[in-house]
Amino acid sequence: MKYVTETTSTAPASAGVPAFGPSHAERTTRARVARLILEHGPISASALGQRLGLTPAAVRRHLDHLLGEEMIEVRRSRPHAARGRGRPAKLFVITDAGRSAFEHAYDDLATSALRFLAEQVGEQAVAEFSRRQLGDLEARYGAAMRAVPPHQRVRALAEALSADGYAAAAGTAPAGGQQLCQHHCPVAHVAAEFPQLCEAETAAFGRLLGVPVQRLATIAHGDGVCTTHVTARELTQKNDDKQESGGTSV
Structure with missing residues (x-):
């Protein structure tokens, strides 16, 4: 898997990019993450990373941000293992606020x-x-x-x-x-x-x-x-x- 490495822009505010906060590229990627959750949720972080070609750390950063804004929420589903053993799988779905x-x-x-x-x-x-x-x-x-x-x-x-x-x-x-x-x-x-x-x-x-x-x-x-x-x-x-x-x- 070829991962995309995201970088935060260091361009000054006068160039149209805020000195602090996510860059335009990061906001665009975050919107793509949210759209995938809307269209394919419940979906796991690993599945999101595979679809977008992002590293696990990058996916986690976007998911944490979307969770903080209450655009998405977590659902847990136990793996289909014998006797139900194992930790519940963490899946992400869109919220009403995210849909709006x-x-x-x-x-x-x-x-x-x-x-x-x-x-x-x-x-x-x-x-x-x-x-x-x-x-x-x-x-x-x-x-x-x-x-x-x-x-x-x-x-x-x-x-x-x-x-x-x-x-x-x-x-x-x-x-x-x-x-x-x-x-x-x-x-x-x-x-x-x-x-x-x-x-x-x-x-x-x-x-x-x-x-x-x-x-x-x-x-x-x-x-x-x-x-x-x-x-x-x-x-x-x-x-x-x-x-x-x-x-x-x-």
Whole structure:
């Protein structure tokens, strides 16, 4: 095995590298260690070293740093030896905090991609992309919406969103109708710059539920919960009947 020997840069701070702390190369390697744990964990230190071509000491240094930042954690597994003898093997897995760090990195990439799209093609292209993305969600949720009576669709939508990580819940709105609350938004950091994502999502909810909806609050704009008001189906029906009977004429 050919090992890579890491060196700490001694370049002055004026050259863009801090006088103290890890060099850019070391941070890059540490990120690779974390990604391997994310993708292949639980994984041992020796397996990490073999995949990256690092010395045991270098792997240990990165693992200690990641453990200190609570990006990873240790799990122990006993070797498959006779009568269970031997010390438990030390394996490393990613933590929720570590997973979130990668999600934010993906957010940055998505934001950069949408920013480039807006600059090169225009804001309308971002809106069309948002509608296309939410169209896929709408197609997946459509069967679940059609499988339940209309008055149960808000709850069914909340359950479908929760299964996708949105931590959603349905409830009665204070002024009538219903509310759909999403306590987590996987794309909040992206939507903060590109509200077209929220607008496309709101429109998709209206089509799935078959009634008018209105977005009252969003995590992307700093609110604690994404809240969508869903108009009571009875009120919508009354308005339709009134228009059909000519009741709005004067």
